[in-house]
Amino acid sequence: MLAALLVAGTASAQSSSRQRAADSLLRAAQATAQAGDTAQAIRLLERATQADEKNAQAHFLRGYFLSRTSTMGWKDLLQRTAAVNSIQKAIDLDGTNAMFFLELGMLRLKMPGMRIAAEQSFKNALAVATTYKDPAATAQINYEIGQIYDRRYRTTADRRMIVGDAQVLNPLEVLYEPHYIEMFLSENSLPLPESGELDAAKAEGYYRDALRAKPGHEDASVGLAAILYAHQRFAEMASVAREAVDANPTAARPNMALGLALLRLRDFPTASTVLEKAVDLLTDRERRLVASLNPIVRPKEAVDYAKLDGPSREAYDRQYWLLNDPLYMTPLNEQRLAFLGRVAYADLFFTTPPDPVVRGALTDRGVIVLRYGEPPVIATFPPDVQFKNNGQSLAKVTTLWWYPSIGLKFVFIGPPAMSTALFAEDFAAYAKDVAATVPVHYEHLADELHIDTIPVQIARFRGNNPLNTRVEVHASVPTNKLAAAAGVVSMPIETAFMIFDPMRSPLVDARDTVTVKADDKQGRLRAWDRQFKAGEYGYSVEAIEPQANRGARARGVLQIMAFPEQTFALSDVLIGTELVNNGADITKREQLQMRVLPDVTLDAGQQLGLFWESYGAKPSKDGTVRLKVDIGLTVLQVDRPPVMHVKLLGALADRLGISAEGEKKVTLSYERTVAAPTGADDRILHAIGVEMTGAPPAEYLLEITVTDLESGKTARTSHALHLRRPQ
Numbered sequence: 001m002l003a004a005l006l007v008a009g010t011a012s013a014q015s016s017s018r019q020r021a022a023d024s025l026l027r028a029a030q031a032t033a034q035a036g037d038t039a040q041a042i043r044l045l046e047r048a049t050q051a052d053e054k055n056a057q058a059h060f061l062r063g064y065f066l067s068r069t070s071t072m073g074w075k076d077l078l079q080r081t082a083a084v085n086s087i088q089k090a091i092d093l094d095g096t097n098a099m100f101f102l103e104l105g106m107l108r109l110k111m112p113g114m115r116i117a118a119e120q121s122f123k124n125a126l127a128v129a130t131t132y133k134d135p136a137a138t139a140q141i142n143y144e145i146g147q148i149y150d151r152r153y154r155t156t157a158d159r160r161m162i163v164g165d166a167q168v169l170n171p172l173e174v175l176y177e178p179h180y181i182e183m184f185l186s187e188n189s190l191p192l193p194e195s196g197e198l199d200a201a202k203a204e205g206y207y208r209d210a211l212r213a214k215p216g217h218e219d220a221s222v223g224l225a226a227i228l229y230a231h232q233r234f235a236e237m238a239s240v241a242r243e244a245v246d247a248n249p250t251a252a253r254p255n256m257a258l259g260l261a262l263l264r265l266r267d268f269p270t271a272s273t274v275l276e277k278a279v280d281l282l283t284d285r286e287r288r289l290v291a292s293l294n295p296i297v298r299p300k301e302a303v304d305y306a307k308l309d310g311p312s313r314e315a316y317d318r319q320y321w322l323l324n325d326p327l328y329m330t331p332l333n334e335q336r337l338a339f340l341g342r343v344a345y346a347d348l349f350f351t352t353p354p355d356p357v358v359r360g361a362l363t364d365r366g367v368i369v370l371r372y373g374e375p376p377v378i379a380t381f382p383p384d385v386q387f388k389n390n391g392q393s394l395a396k397v398t399t400l401w402w403y404p405s406i407g408l409k410f411v412f413i414g415p416p417a418m419s420t421a422l423f424a425e426d427f428a429a430y431a432k433d434v435a436a437t438v439p440v441h442y443e444h445l446a447d448e449l450h451i452d453t454i455p456v457q458i459a460r461f462r463g464n465n466p467l468n469t470r471v472e473v474h475a476s477v478p479t480n481k482l483a484a485a486a487g488v489v490s491m492p493i494e495t496a497f498m499i500f501d502p503m504r505s506p507l508v509d510a511r512d513t514v515t516v517k518a519d520d521k522q523g524r525l526r527a528w529d530r531q532f533k534a535g536e537y538g539y540s541v542e543a544i545e546p547q548a549n550r551g552a553r554a555r556g557v558l559q560i561m562a563f564p565e566q567t568f569a570l571s572d573v574l575i576g577t578e579l580v581n582n583g584a585d586i587t588k589r590e591q592l593q594m595r596v597l598p599d600v601t602l603d604a605g606q607q608l609g610l611f612w613e614s615y616g617a618k619p620s621k622d623g624t625v626r627l628k629v630d631i632g633l634t635v636l637q638v639d640r641p642p643v644m645h646v647k648l649l650g651a652l653a654d655r656l657g658i659s660a661e662g663e664k665k666v667t668l669s670y671e672r673t674v675a676a677p678t679g680a681d682d683r684i685l686h687a688i689g690v691e692m693t694g695a696p697p698a699e700y701l702l703e704i705t706v707t708d709l710e711s712g713k714t715a716r717t718s719h720a721l722h723l724r725r726p727q
Contacts, residue, residue: 022052101125139214146206216247455599579609619676638698
């Protein structure tokens with residue numbers, strides 16, 4: 001806008017020497033302002049008005065610069081008054097310039113008690129622009145009038161009326177009283193349906209008038225997009241934003257609005273492309289502040305992050321988003337997309353007008369949105385007029401944001417009919433403390449992007465040589481849920497098993513597709529078997545139904561240790577049910593017949609099957625290996641008195657000794673003698689079945705201890721398991 005004013009302010013040559021002097025000073029002031037020295041420009045314009053009192057442009061530009069370098073409130077009242085006088089003088093000299101009236105209105109918005117007069121100035125400007133057929137001015141003025149009604153709407157939307165004995169929402173009680181919010185919302189306030197909707201309709205009308213005058217007008221498009229977003233009219237929002245992008249291809253804000261609309265319309269690939277483009281269109285400084293990891297890491301980490309040079313920061317960002325990609329199978333990083341959606345939302349609703357632009361993500365509310373998303377519960381309360389809350393909220397709107405599922409709450413205060421709001425009371429410190437423990441949370445990511453969980457059981461065994469470890473991964477893929485969402489008779493479900501090295505480079509990426517019927521009642525059990533050297537690896541088990549873009553995953557870190565020769569050790573225990581080899585001496589893994597339970601959960605009445613391997617036992621002189629096995633089951637959490645009766649089945653029954661260690665633990669013990677392994681492989685396979693007859697539904701800790709009776713060495717392995725209550 002300033003550039004347009006400076007161009008418009010170039011005066012034609014005047015005949016008198018005073019006019020020529022004023023014109024010269026005016027040109028010098030324009031050049032000085034463009035160079036960034038506004039104070040000197042104001043001094044030059046003062047001299048220009050003295051040289052030629054009838055130079056309307058000089059009076060206007062002096063008022064313009066005085067206005068734009070002042071702040072709201074009482075501090076710069078004299079400066080703003082001088083600005084009003086200068087702009088009014090320009091209007092008196094030239095009443096045909098709509099921009100003069102427009103600037104007078106914007107100036108009056110900064111002045112206490114002058115907002116009604118500001119609206120009249122805007123309407124005067126609109127009348128002049130219409131009369132003299134100035135479409136650019138008409139569009140800008142309609143936008144500014146729309147802003148007045150838009151700000152009124154935003155501070156009255158979600159309004160609640162205080163009832164009962166309460167007089168105001170007390171921010172300190174919100175912060176320090178655990179149940180204050182629930183009590184206040186249910187007992188001391190009532191929602192006011194459709195509060196602010198009339199102002200929203202008026203704002204929408206003026207924004208649309210602006211766009212009729214100048215299609216693609218950037219500010220009006222963004223303002224209208226916000227109104228449409230608030231009313232969940234996402235298709236209309238996308239249409240408005242797309243026209244603005246076509247008219248302003250290098251502007252970040254229309255691209256952000258378009259990307260956000262596409263995200264809500266679930267066009268994820270296009271939304272990702274548009275939002276990434278919007279980020280690229282920000283300045284380097286803005287990008288570092290609002291679209292990097294800086295706003296969502298812990299405060300202490302943000303300090304270190306800010307010290308990184310450009311290449312190091314980019315590498316850190318890549319690693320972070322790779323680790324936080326919900327589904328590697330998809331071409332998108334859904335969490336990154338959700339974050340960029342938050343950046344766009346904060347920009348849409350909290351970015352303040354220019355001179356200077358304050359990006360929405362840098363405001364108090366924007367910071368919270370970037371970390372925790374749009375608040376599930378919003379409540380606004382009318383201004384306090386009785387000096388309650390220590391007077392901090394006097395004549396200001398109080399806004400409550402509540403995130404019930406994660407127990408977070410924030411209170412903001414701001415002037416009525418304005419777009420700004422700050423943390424109330426101690427909430428700035430609270431927000432910083434919370435960020436240290438919960439730096440970011442994607443509450444609705446799984447719902448919006450439909451990402452389910454995959455139960456996985458992982459067990460590690462010695463590989464084909466002592467330096468390798470064989471890893472079994474057993475997963476229960478919820479193909480039934482994924483298929484049901486598609487709404488067709490049958491559909492393909494893609495699954496993947498992935499392993500990554502410590503630098504997140506892929507080592508294994510095994511994918512396949514199965515066809516699933518929509519009426520399938522159960523998911524599919526999948527198993528993978530791979531061998532690795534000792535070390536730390538990342539893993540991901542994933543599935544996706546492409547048509548509905550629904551997915552599921554299990555992800556974690558896998559610590560691989562070796563099982564060297566002549567070292568007595570146990571593998572992990574593999575937990576399942578329906579064990580056929582109960583008590584049998586099996587010599588190969590392939591002989592095991594047991595249904596593995598990926599979620600390690602048994603139903604009442606199911607048999608508990610256990611399989612593990614031991615290594616490095618010392619053979620006795622008679623060529624046998626003698627082992628003592630102790631199986632302990634400890635109740636960790638139970639919902640009825642933990643009295644247990646555990647009985648072993650089949651061939652083991654007459655070989656077991658059962659002992660109880662109080663009500664919460666039983667130990668099953670037996671000895672086993674087998675022929676010593678021949679050759680280099682000294683492994684012994686163990687498979688037993690346990691019937692949990694009479695055991696209460698509970699979480700258990702299973703501990704297996706094996707003692708080599710020849711060497712006296714002992715090894716242990718353990719696993720948690722769950723016995724589910726009968727349905």
